[in-house]
Amino acid sequence: MSAAALSRRGFISASLLAGGGLLFDLNVPLARAADGTPVILTAFIRILPDNRVVIGAKNAEIGQGAKTMLPMMIAEELGVDWSQVTIEQTHADAKVFGGQSAGGSRTTPREWLPTRQAGAAARAMLVAAAAQGWGVAPETLKTAGGTVSDPKSGKSATYVSLATAAAKLPAPDPATLKLTDPADFRIIGQSVVGVDTPAIVAGKPLFGIDFKLPNMLYAVLETCPAFGGTIKSVNLDEVKALPGVAHVLSIKGDGTPESGFDGVAILSKSWWSANQARDALKIDWDVSAVSGFSTESYASQAAAKRKGKADADIVRTGDVDAAFASAAKTVTADYDYPFLAHGTMEPQNCTALFKDGAVEIWAPTQNPESGRGLVAKALNLPPEKIRINFTRIGGGFGRRLMNDYMVQAASIAAQVPGVPVKLLWNRQQDIQRDFYRPAGWHGFRAALDKGGKLTAFHDHFVTFGKDGKPVRSAEMPASELPAGLIDNVLLEQSFLSTNMPTGWLRAPGSNALAFVTQAFLDEVAQAAGKDLPTLMLELLRDPKELPRGPNQPPFVTARAQGVIEKALAMGGWATRKALPRGTGKGFAFYYSHMGYFAEVLEVAIVDGMPKVKTVWVAGDVGSQIINPINALHQAQGSVIEGLGQALAGQQITQVAGAVEQANYDTHPYLRIADAPRIVVEFVKTDYPPTGLGEPALPPVIPALVNAIHAATGKRIRTLPVTAEMLV
Amino acid sequence: MAISFTVNGQKRQVDGDSAKPLLWVLREDLDMVGTKFGCGAGLCGACTVHVGGEAVRSCQTPLGDVAGKAITTIEGVQTGDPGTRIAAAWVKHDVPQCGYCQAGQIMSATALLATTPKPSDEEIDAAMMGNLCRCSTYVRIRAAIKDAAGIQDVQA
Numbered sequence: 001m002s003a004a005a006l007s008r009r010g011f012i013s014a015s016l017l018a019g020g021g022l023l024f025d026l027n028v029p030l031a032r033a034a035d036g037t038p039v040i041l042t043a044f045i046r047i048l049p050d051n052r053v054v055i056g057a058k059n060a061e062i063g064q065g066a067k068t069m070l071p072m073m074i075a076e077e078l079g080v081d082w083s084q085v086t087i088e089q090t091h092a093d094a095k096v097f098g099g100q101s102a103g104g105s106r107t108t109p110r111e112w113l114p115t116r117q118a119g120a121a122a123r124a125m126l127v128a129a130a131a132q133g134w135g136v137a138p139e140t141l142k143t144a145g146g147t148v149s150d151p152k153s154g155k156s157a158t159y160v161s162l163a164t165a166a167a168k169l170p171a172p173d174p175a176t177l178k179l180t181d182p183a184d185f186r187i188i189g190q191s192v193v194g195v196d197t198p199a200i201v202a203g204k205p206l207f208g209i210d211f212k213l214p215n216m217l218y219a220v221l222e223t224c225p226a227f228g229g230t231i232k233s234v235n236l237d238e239v240k241a242l243p244g245v246a247h248v249l250s251i252k253g254d255g256t257p258e259s260g261f262d263g264v265a266i267l268s269k270s271w272w273s274a275n276q277a278r279d280a281l282k283i284d285w286d287v288s289a290v291s292g293f294s295t296e297s298y299a300s301q302a303a304a305k306r307k308g309k310a311d312a313d314i315v316r317t318g319d320v321d322a323a324f325a326s327a328a329k330t331v332t333a334d335y336d337y338p339f340l341a342h343g344t345m346e347p348q349n350c351t352a353l354f355k356d357g358a359v360e361i362w363a364p365t366q367n368p369e370s371g372r373g374l375v376a377k378a379l380n381l382p383p384e385k386i387r388i389n390f391t392r393i394g395g396g397f398g399r400r401l402m403n404d405y406m407v408q409a410a411s412i413a414a415q416v417p418g419v420p421v422k423l424l425w426n427r428q429q430d431i432q433r434d435f436y437r438p439a440g441w442h443g444f445r446a447a448l449d450k451g452g453k454l455t456a457f458h459d460h461f462v463t464f465g466k467d468g469k470p471v472r473s474a475e476m477p478a479s480e481l482p483a484g485l486i487d488n489v490l491l492e493q494s495f496l497s498t499n500m501p502t503g504w505l506r507a508p509g510s511n512a513l514a515f516v517t518q519a520f521l522d523e524v525a526q527a528a529g530k531d532l533p534t535l536m537l538e539l540l541r542d543p544k545e546l547p548r549g550p551n552q553p554p555f556v557t558a559r560a561q562g563v564i565e566k567a568l569a570m571g572g573w574a575t576r577k578a579l580p581r582g583t584g585k586g587f588a589f590y591y592s593h594m595g596y597f598a599e600v601l602e603v604a605i606v607d608g609m610p611k612v613k614t615v616w617v618a619g620d621v622g623s624q625i626i627n628p629i630n631a632l633h634q635a636q637g638s639v640i641e642g643l644g645q646a647l648a649g650q651q652i653t654q655v656a657g658a659v660e661q662a663n664y665d666t667h668p669y670l671r672i673a674d675a676p677r678i679v680v681e682f683v684k685t686d687y688p689p690t691g692l693g694e695p696a697l698p699p700v701i702p703a704l705v706n707a708i709h710a711a712t713g714k715r716i717r718t719l720p721v722t723a724e725m726l727v
Numbered sequence: 728m729a730i731s732f733t734v735n736g737q738k739r740q741v742d743g744d745s746a747k748p749l750l751w752v753l754r755e756d757l758d759m760v761g762t763k764f765g766c767g768a769g770l771c772g773a774c775t776v777h778v779g780g781e782a783v784r785s786c787q788t789p790l791g792d793v794a795g796k797a798i799t800t801i802e803g804v805q806t807g808d809p810g811t812r813i814a815a816a817w818v819k820h821d822v823p824q825c826g827y828c829q830a831g832q833i834m835s836a837t838a839l840l841a842t843t844p845k846p847s848d849e850e851i852d853a854a855m856m857g858n859l860c861r862c863s864t865y866v867r868i869r870a871a872i873k874d875a876a877g878i879q880d881v882q883a
Contacts, residue, residue: 021759054855057873060827063824063826063862063873064824065824190876191821193818193819193821194821194826196826197817197818197821201805201817201818201829202761202801202805202814203800203801205761206826209760212758212760249809250842270747270751272747272748272751272755309750343861344825345763345765345773345823345825345827345828345859345860347765377783392826393825394763394825394826395825395862397861426767427766427767531798607772631823633821633824636863636866639864640863640866642865663770664765664766664770664771665770669863671855671859671860672852672860672865672869673852675863675866675869
C-alpha cells in the first residue's frame with residue numbers, strides 16, 4: 001500500500017512496512033542549491049512500530065560530521081526528538097540520493113534547503129493524516145516527539161499510528177512546505193555528539209579496513225615507485241610458490257594515476273603474509289620515460305621561468321605597466337611551497353567481490369560516483385552492475401576524492417570471481433602513491449602611490465601544467481584577491497611538466513594561495529607604513545559583490561570586513577606592540593569555500609623554532625551554525641592542519657620520478673604538544689549556511705608567517721619553515 | 728607454534744608465526760579490529776594496546792613476545808577503571824573526528840591515568856606525543872584526559 005506523488009522528474013512515496021511501520025522514500029530533483037549545484041530532495045525515513053525513527057545518512061563521513069548533521073536537519077523538520085532517532089548509512093547511488101560526495105565544504109550549502117524539506121514533507125503527510133481522521137484543518141495541529149496533537153480537542157496520535165492513513169495520502173509539493181522558523185529550532189543549533197562517537201570509543205568495526213566477508217583474501221599491490229613506469233619483467237612464479245600466498249596476479253592499469261598504473265598483486269588469507277611476500281617480488285621497471293622528473297629540476301626550471309615571459313594570462317585588468325611606471329614605491333618578492341601528501345590515518349583500502357558479471361564494493365570513498373565510472377571503464381561493466389557501499393572513512397582531506405584504490409580492488413577481484421578481496425596499501429605506498437598538493441612558485445610585484453595606496457598587483461605563478469592548462473589543483477582563479485578590489489591587476493602563469501599525480505588537499509588551491517598572497521600583502525602593507533588588516537579594510541571598504549563563477553555566490557566585501565574587525569578585537573590586535581621581544585602577532589584574511597575567515601595568531605620563538613601560543617579565529621559561514629560542537633572541531637582541526645603544513649617539516653620531494661618520503665617520520669604532522677589554544681567565534685550574517693570543512697585552514701598559514709615576521713623580523717617566503725630561516 | 732596469552736581477561740591461543748606482529752594477530756587471527764593499522768613502524772600510535780598494563784605499539788610487538796602476557800585492547804579497556812572514565816570523557820567531549828586514531832589515543836590516555844592519576848600538561852603531552860591524530864583532535868584529547876582525571880581545565 002503506498003501513495004506516490006509523481007512529478008515530472010521524481011517522487012515522494014510513503015509505504016507501509018511489514019510489522020506496521022512507515023517508510024518515506026523521497027526523491028525529487030530540485031532546481032539549485034546555494035552553491036548552484038543541482039540537488040535532489042531525498043531521504044529514507046522509516047518510522048518503526050515502536051515509533052522510533054530511522055534516518056538514512058546519505059553522505060560519505062570522513063570526520064566532517066555530515067552523518068550527524070544531515071539527519072539533525074531531517075529530525076528537526078520531521079518533528080521528532082533526537083533521542084528517538086537511529087542513523088543508518090545508506091549505500092552510494094546518485095540516481096537515488098543525489099550528491100553524496102564529501103568535498104569542497106559543499107555538503108552544507110547543497111543540503112541546507114532540500115534536506116530540511118525532506119523532513120518537512122514527511123511531517124506534512126503525517127499531520128494531514130491526523131487532520132483527516134479528526135476532521136480538522138492541518139494548520140491547527142502541532143507535532144512534537146513523533147506525535148501529532150490537536151491543542152483544541154486534546155487528541156493526540158503517534159506517527160506510527162498514522163502510518164496507514166498517511167501512506168494513502170498524496171505527497172505534498174516541496175515548494176509549498178513551510179519550514180521551521182529558525183527561532184523555533186530544537187535540534188539545529190544544538191551541539192550534537194557524532195552519531196558514531198560511542199562506537200568509535202568502543203572500538204567497533206566501522207572503517208573500510210575493518211570490513212570482512214567470509215573467505216575473503218587480502219591483497220597487496222606493488223606498483224612502480226616512479227609514476228608511469230611499466231613492468232619489463234617480474235618473478236611471478238617464485239612469489240607464487242611462497243607459503244601462504246594464494247595468488248600472484250598481473251594487474252593492468254590504463255596508464256593514468258586515476259585508474260591505476262600496472263602492478264602486481266599478491267593475495268593471501270593474511271594481509272601481513274601478503275605484505276611480507278612483497279619483499280620477495282623482483283620487478284624490473286622501465287622508468288626511462290619518467291626518471292628525469294625531480295624536485296631539483298623543478299626548482300631550477302621554475303626559477304628560470306619566473307624571470308621570463310609568462311606562458312599565459314589568468315587575468316589582466318587596467319594598465320599594470322603604467323601603474324608600475326608611475327609608482328612611488330614598488331615591492332617585489334618571490335614565494336614558493338612544496339608538494340604535500342595527504343597522509344590519511346587509514347591507509348587506502350577497498351573490498352570488492354566480483355560475481356556473475358557484477359561487482360560489489362565496500363569503499364572508504366569521498367566520491368563514489370567518480371569511482372563507479374572508473375570501475376565501469378576498467379572492467380568494461382555497465383554502471384548499474386556496480387554496487388558501492390560506504391564505510392566510515394579514516395580521514396579524507398581530499399585523498400579519497402580519487403578512487404584509484406577502488407579500481408585496483410575491483411580489477412583484482414575480477415581475476416578471482418566469487419572470492420571477496422580486500423586491497424590494503426601499506427603506509428609507504430600511501431605516502432608514495434598519492435595525488436599530491438602541487439608545489440608552486442610565485443613572483444610578486446606591487447605598486448604603491450605616494451599616499452601608500454596599492455595601485456597595481458602582479459603575480460607570475462609558475463605551476464604544473466599539461467597542454468597549456470594547469471593540472472588538477474594547480475590553478476589560480478582569476479578572482480584571487482586583490483583582483484576585483486583594485487584596478488590594475490595582472491595574474492599570469494607558466495607551466496612545468498611533471499609525472500607527479502596531483503590532487504585536492506583540504507582547502508585545495510587556497511591552502512597555498514592564502515599563504516603567498518596574504519604574506520606578500522603583509523610586506524606591501526608594511527612598505528606602505530601600515531599593517532595588513534588596515535590595508536585589507538581599505539581594499540574592502542567599498543560595498544561590493546564580486547562574482548565568483550556560475551555555481552558560486554558572490555564575494556561580499558561587507559562580510560569580509562565583519563570577520564576582520566571581529567578577529568582584531570578577539571586577538572587584541574591594537575595592543576600587540578606591547579608583546580615582549582621574540583613574540584609577535586600576525587594577521588590574515590582569506591575567503592574560500594564560501595566561508596570568510598580572519599585569524600590573528602600569537603607566536604613565540606622557543607629553542608629557535610616558532611611555538612604558536614594562541615590562534616583567534618573569526619568566521620562567517622552565514623546565518624546558522626547547524627552543529628556548534630562540530631563547527632568548533634572543524635575550525636580547530638583546520639587551524640592545526642594548516643600550522644602543520646608550515647611547521648611540521650612537511651614536504652614531498654622527488655628523485656628520478658619517485659617520491660623520497662615514506663612514512664610519518666619523513667612526512668610529519670603536528671602532535672599534541674604543538675597544539676595551541678584556539679579561540680573560535682562565528683559572525684552570523686543573513687546568508688544561507690555554508691560549509692566548515694576547509695575555510696578556517698588557509699588564513700592560518702599567512703597569519704603564522706606574518707607573526708614570525710613580527711616576532712623576529714624574518715620574512716618566511718618558503719615552506720616549510722626551518723630553524724635556519726629564523727637565524 | 729601455539730602461543731598463549733590473555734586478551735581482555737580471556738585466555739587465547741594462537742598457532743602461527745611468532746614474528747607476526749600482535750596488531751595483525753588481533754585483527755586477523757582473533758577478529759578484533761578495533762586496534763588500527765596506521766604506519767607499521769611505531770610512528771603513529773594507532774595500534775597502541777596494553778601488554779602487562781603498559782602501552783605498547785602492537786605493530787612492533789611480535790606474537791612471540793606476548794606469550795603468557797595479559798593484553799588489553801580497545802574492545803576491553805572501558806570495562807575497568809580508568810578506562811570507563813576515559814571513554815565517558817571521550818564521548819562527552821566528542822573527541823573523535825574521523826575516529827581512526829582514537830583507539831590508540833584512548834589506550835595511551837588510559838595507561839597514563841593508570842600510573843599518573845593527576846597528570847600535568849607536560850605529562851599529558853609526553854604520554855600522548857606518540858599518538859598522531861591527522862584530524863588534529865588534540866585540544867579535545869587534552870580536555871578529555873583532564874576531565875577524566877578530575878582536573879579543572881583553566882585554559883578551556
